[in-house]
Amino acid sequence: MRSTSTIHGHLSRLEKKGYIRRDPLRSRAIEIVEPGPTTTVAESGDIVVALLGEEATVRYFYRYEDHVELVPANSQIQPIKAREVTILGKVIGLSRRFA
Secondary structure (H helix, E strand, O other): OOOHHHHHHHHHHHHHHOOEEEOOOOOOOEEEOOOOOOOOOOOOOOEEEEEEOOEEEEEEEEEOOOOEEEEOOOOOOOOEEEOOOEEEEEOOOOOOOOO
16 A cells, blocks of 8 residues: 555545444554444453443452452452342453554
C-alpha cells in the first residue's frame, strides 16, 4: 500500500463491515471488533466488563457460593464484592505497543 488514500479506503470498508471501530477523536486509534456472538457468561478468572448499577468496570471475575468478586489488576485498588452484577462482555485479547 503506497498511499494514505488507499489505506483510508481499506479502513473505511473494514469499519463499514463491522470488523473495526475507529475513534474520531484519535486519528490512529483502531479497535478490532471480534466477530461472532457476544457472551454474558463468565467463568472464574475471566477478565470481564461488569456493570454495577450505572457504573461499568473491567476486572477479574470470581464467582463464589453467595457473591461474586471483581478483582482489579492494580493491587492498590480494592476488590468489589456484590451479589448481582451484569456481565457486559469478556476481554479476549489486549494488544499494546510501546514506542
